[in-house]
Amino acid sequence: MLEFSDIKSTHLYVTSLYLLSAEPPGYESYFITTSALYRSNTKQYRCDIEKSGGRIVYRSNTSSIELIIEAQEQSPNARTEYASVLVSVLPSNLNPPVITYNSNTGYIFENSSVGARVYTDAAASTTLLKLAFTDPETSSSDLPVQFTTTVSAGQPFAVTQEGYIVLNSSVLDYEATTKYVLTVTVTKATSPWYSATVTVTVNVLNVNDNSPVILVPDNYSVTVTAGNYTTTAPRVIVTVQATDIDFGPPQFKLNRVVPANATSKFSVSQNGSLSVTGSLSPGDVFAVYVTASDLGKPVRSTEAFVVVSVPISCRKSPRKYLVYINEEETINATVYVPIEGQPLPLP
Numbered sequence: 001m002l003e004f005s006d007i008k009s010t011h012l013y014v015t016s017l018y019l020l021s022a023e024p025p026g027y028e029s030y031f032i033t034t035s036a037l038y039r040s041n042t043k044q045y046r047c048d049i050e051k052s053g054g055r056i057v058y059r060s061n062t063s064s065i066e067l068i069i070e071a072q073e074q075s076p077n078a079r080t081e082y083a084s085v086l087v088s089v090l091p092s093n094l095n096p097p098v099i100t101y102n103s104n105t106g107y108i109f110e111n112s113s114v115g116a117r118v119y120t121d122a123a124a125s126t127t128l129l130k131l132a133f134t135d136p137e138t139s140s141s142d143l144p145v146q147f148t149t150t151v152s153a154g155q156p157f158a159v160t161q162e163g164y165i166v167l168n169s170s171v172l173d174y175e176a177t178t179k180y181v182l183t184v185t186v187t188k189a190t191s192p193w194y195s196a197t198v199t200v201t202v203n204v205l206n207v208n209d210n211s212p213v214i215l216v217p218d219n220y221s222v223t224v225t226a227g228n229y230t231t232t233a234p235r236v237i238v239t240v241q242a243t244d245i246d247f248g249p250p251q252f253k254l255n256r257v258v259p260a261n262a263t264s265k266f267s268v269s270q271n272g273s274l275s276v277t278g279s280l281s282p283g284d285v286f287a288v289y290v291t292a293s294d295l296g297k298p299v300r301s302t303e304a305f306v307v308v309s310v311p312i313s314c315r316k317s318p319r320k321y322l323v324y325i326n327e328e329e330t331i332n333a334t335v336y337v338p339i340e341g342q343p344l345p346l347p
C-alpha cells in the first residue's frame with residue numbers, strides 16, 4: 001500500500017493513482033492498482049498494488065521488477081508525483097531440496113575424537129565426505145538457503161550445515177561395530193517443509209588399541225624331567241598361546257630367563273613353542289618370560305610367564321600320608337594327620 005496526500009489546497013485532491021510503467025517493460029500488465037481516499041481530513045489517498053490474476057512471474061525471466069506509480073492532482077495544473085516500488089520475485093516452495101555428494105561411503109578411525117569428520121578414502125586422510133543441499137527453486141544469485149539436517153536416531157553422527165558428517169559421541173569401537181548406515185534428512189525451513197533423504201554408510205577403521213591376551217592369564221607351570229637335551233632334539237615343554245582381536249595372530253619370542261645364565265637353555269618359536277636344550281638337573285627352577293607381540297602398528301605386546309621346574313627324582317618308594325583339611329580353608333592352611341589336631345609331620 002502506498003499513501004499520497006495533497007496538503008497545499010483545500011479543494012485540489014489527488015484523484016488518480018495508477019501504475020505508470022514497469023522495468024523490465026511489459027510487466028505493468030502483471031499488476032493492478034486500486035486507489036481510494038484514505039483520510040479525508042488530511043486528503044490522503046492510498047494505492048494498493050495487487051498481482052493481476054493468472055499472470056505468473058517466472059524467476060527465470062526476472063527476479064526483480066520496478067513499478068512506477070503516478071499520483072496526479074485534480075487541479076487544472078494536474079501536477080504529478082511518482083513513487084518507485086521494487087518488487088522482488090521470491091522463490092516458490094513447490095519442490096523438496098536436492099542432495100548431492102562426493103561419496104555416500106565414508107571412513108573414520110575407531111579412536112577418533114568427538115567432532116572428527118568422515119572421509120571418503122579408506123585411509124581416512126585425504127578427502128572429507130561432503131553432502132551438498134540445494135533448493136531447486138533458487139539460483140546462485142540468491143541468498144543461501146538454510147536447511148535443517150538430522151541423522152537417523154541412535155547413530156553417533158551428525159551433519160553440519162556445510163554437509164560434513166561429524167562424530168558426536170566417542171563410542172566407536174571397531175571390535176564391536178564396523179559399520180554405521182545413516183539416513184540423513186534435509187528439510188526446508190519454510191512450510192510445507194519439504195525434505196529429502198540420503199543413505200550414507202560410514203565404515204569404522206581398525207586401530208591397534210588392544211594388546212595380545214595370553215590364554216593362561218596367571219602363568220604357565222611345567223615340570224621337565226632332568227636330563228641332557230641336545231640341540232638336535234630340543235624338547236618342547238609348553239606352547240604359549242595368545243590372541244589379538246586387532247591384528248593377529250601374535251608372534252612370540254623369548255624375552256628373558258631367571259637365572260640369566262640359563263638363558264641359552266631356552267628358545268621360543270614364532271608360534272609360542274618353548275623348547276629346552278642342554279642339561280637340566282634335579283631341583284632346577286627357571287622363570288621364563290615370553291613376549292607375545294601383535295601385528296599392528298605400533299606393535300603392542302604382552303608378556304607370558306612360564307615356571308619351569310625339574311623335580312627331584314625319588315630313589316625309593318614315597319611315603320604315603322592320609323591327611324585332613326577343613327572345607328573352605330584358604331591358601332597355606334595347615335593339613336592334619338588322622339590324630340585330630342596334630343599337624344602333619346614333615347618327612
Ligand SMILES: [Ca+2]
Nearest residue numbers: 173174175209
Ligand atoms: Ca576398539
Ligand SMILES: [Ca+2]
Nearest residue numbers: 207208209246
Ligand atoms: Ca581395534
Ligand SMILES: [Ca+2]
Nearest residue numbers: 210246247294
Ligand atoms: Ca592388538
